[in-house]
Amino acid sequence: MADTAVAERGRLDTLPKLLRRNRERWGSRVAFRDKEFGIWTQYTWGDVYEQVKEFSLGLVSLGLNPGEKVAVIGDNEPQWYWAAYAAYAARGVVVGLFTDAIPSEIEYILDHSEATFVVARDQEQVDKLLAVAPKLSRIRKIIWWYPRGMRGYRHPLLMSFQEVAEMGRAYQATHPDLFERLIAESAGQDIANIYYTSGTTGTPKGVMCSHEALIGSTEATLSLVSLEADDHILCYLPPAWVGESFLGLIPHLLTGAILHTLEEPETVMQDIREVTPALILGGARQWEGWVSIIQARIADAGWIERTLYRLLLPVGARVAALRLEGKAPELLWKGLHPIANALVLRPIRAYLGLTRAKLPATAGTVLGPDTFRFIHSLGIPLHQVYGSTEGGMVTGHRAEDIRWGTVGPPLPRVQVQISPEGEILVKSPYLFSEYWKDAEATRRAFTADGWWRSGDAGRFDGNGHLIYLDRLSELGELQSGDRYSPQHIESGLRFCPYVRDAMVVGGKTREFVSAVIIIDFSNVGKWAERHRIPYTTYTDLSQRPEVARLIEGEVERLNADLPPPVRIQRFVCLSKEFDPDEGDVTRTRKLKRAALTGRYGGLIEAIYRGEEACAVDATVTYQDGRQGVVTTAIRIHSVPKAGAC
CATH class of the missing domain: 3.30.300.30 (ANL, C-terminal domain)
Structure with a gap:
């Protein structure tokens, strides 16, 4: 069974402490795999620890103080995560930015969060940052990690990732125990991240989440599945999104599972097929998109293949429907299913790269019942989970108790109730700390007796599963x-x-x-x-x-x-x-x-x-x-x- 360090809570209450534990336990084992130009590069836990140490001490030597904000913008690549780990280790706070954010959005978040350092991938992001930098007096350095297009850039704010790491190595020579001391001094109550809400109803708010809230919420989610150190996780969703933390980065740290980062956003399907992840999170749009791809492939297939699909997909659908109802398939369907699986269902799962998926999950917007049933008909045990930036992970399906139309029962240590107005209310140890610089919004987010107002409409079914309906306002x-x-x-x-x-x-x-x-x-x-x-x-x-x-x-x-x-x-x-x-x-x-x-x-x-x-x-x-x-x-x-x- 995966050791999620529940018994070690007092000692492993921050993300950098988990990183240190993993280096000590699995130093020579593979921690990261990154794909570039079609080739996978491996990094052990020892490699990752050294990369993080050097970059963290480089930031400290540049003046990063505990509690200061380090913004990161770029695709899912090792440097994104190493920069975040480095900031955590220095007791800094990470602010993730979406790669397609326009300059005005970047300016707002950097100004509002009071970021002092920005770590960016490449020329595209650097150009946007330099365009708004004159308005952001707190920024001390903009640090880039991908060199293409950066050769001719000369600006006092700019430094390369490698230059900062080299500064860290030099700083370590005169401060040999500082990195380990900083990790030891980190506390679970420290703020790890400020996640900015999507702003569907107004100006984005900065949601402050502590290390212990993020770790505890992820541990509760991992109670749904047994994740092992030799399992694979693919991080392909924006790392600035809290969902990627809950079902990507933090499970990797808790269990030692191998984290893979994709080559390009455009190669995600190929990368999933190569990785065959045990844990993969997709928003409703991702799962709907994958179903559309399968439907389009079926429509484009030759008549023999289309005939097989037409005859055998209903077999998968019937067996999945019975299983979701807690019933055993009748003898006829039980006999036909291995044939359907061999000829149609398993090849589709292999095409999607989900032949070894233990916890394929969906979160975010509503996933329609047609999409949910179709995915289960393929033999993919899709779990619906419900959570939010402020509330952490709240509910989720267990493998033996998946019911379509619901998002599962509450996770361990999470309480959920429905208000008279139909609003989902949550109480748990994993709630956010507060909205950054917005005490009034923080006050409004809670009832008088301490329940967090989700703003979502819902109800419970007769089996204790939560049914999410929509945003209450919508x-x-x-x-x-x-x-x-x-x-x-x-x-x-x-x-x-x-x-x-x-x-x-x-x-x-x-x-x-x-x-x-x-x-x-x-x-x-x-x-x-x-x-x-x-x-x-x-x-x-x-x-x-x-x-x-x-x-x-x-x-x-x-x-x-x-x-x-x-x-x-x-x-x-x-x-x-x-x-x-x-x-x-x-x-x-x-x-x-x-x-x-x-x-x-x-x-x-x-x-x-x-x-x-x-x-x-x-x-x-x-x-x-x-x-x-x-x-x-x-x-x-x-x-x-x-x-x-």
Whole structure:
């Protein structure tokens, strides 16, 4: 069994103490694998410890003091994690930034967090940082680790990762015991990270999380599965997201499991196939995307393969449904399942790289029941977990008790109750400490008797499993009084391989539900080519009448599973994708509904006025920096069968 150091709580209450323990226990064993140019490079626990020691002492020699903030921006690469470990060891606080953050977002977070050092991957990130640096007087150094494009840069703020490490080696010569002393002095109550919320409803808040809260919450999550030191973890989600800490970085430190970092975001599928991880976290969008890939591959297969899929996928679906209900498969299905597994299911799992998955998990936005069932039909034991930056990990499925439609029962030492208003309230040792520089928001986040207000709507089923419904503020109600969950309907739309994203629209002043749909350009493009439908651009394809009929069929499929009053009656295929740089979605792809409703207010009004088209302006930024406005006539479509009971 994995030793998660519960019995050693007093001694191993910080992340750098876990790193030191692992160096002592597994010094020559592989800790990290990093892929570059198609080749995996290995680092032992001893290697990692030395890298972290040198960089940490380099930061200290540059003036990093306990409690000061070190921001890190870059892709999932060893240097990201080593920089974080180094900051922790020096009793600093890590502030993660998303790689696609624009300069104004970077400026806000660095200024608000009072960061003194920034560690960045490459020229792209350095350029953004130098653009805002004149407004950030606290920044002492910007440290880069990837040299491409940096040769000609000369700036007093800039240093390379290697230069800082060399300073650390020199500093160690005159301070030989300092690093170990700093680790020994670290305390569980020390703040480890400030995670900035996604800002779906306003300005991002800095959520302060202590070492002991992060470690304890991760230990509670690992109670769902037995993770061993020779298991593999792939970190591919943004390391600035708290979910990657809970189900990536910290399980690696707690159990000694080997951490893999991917080559490029574009190679994630290939990297997963090579790693075959035991633990992998995917947001709902990732799992929906993988299902779309499988569905598209099935559609593109030859007729013999398609016939096998058509005959044998239902076998997997039937067996999975029975198991999720706690029932044993009947003799017929039990006999057919090994055949289906050999010919169809296992090859699909191998294509996804999930043949050895112990804890494939989803968190974040709602995962629709169709997607959940489909993944289980492939023999992938997908667990739904529920948590947040402020609340830590709250609930999760156990392997022997997975129920679709729920996010599992509360984790050890976590209490959950539902308020009279239907809000999920949480009490546990793993809650955040406070919002950075926002005492009033911290006060509002808790009830008078100490329960954290999640802002989420939910209820319990008869088996003690929590059912997450939606954000309390986003639960919809039509003019008729009929209530609906936008996230539930949107996840149903995204199950379609031809839909990349969607926003459901309704409200108390509306008579029906409508949808703004973003087509999946790749899958719809392939479909159009198979059907010899010409198109030139994304905009052109999105407005083709044949595509409208394709999407209409998918909407009708979803409507069949919805109560008649809340079925989608009208929809549009937008001429451009939702863009985080334009404030449509967050960096983790959560919809910013208020922003979208404002931007497309004219289009939404046209939908409800019964119009057949609406002109929509879109700002376009050209390569030379110039901006222009492109006007597109967006067609509005009605769903004929939407009102049928």
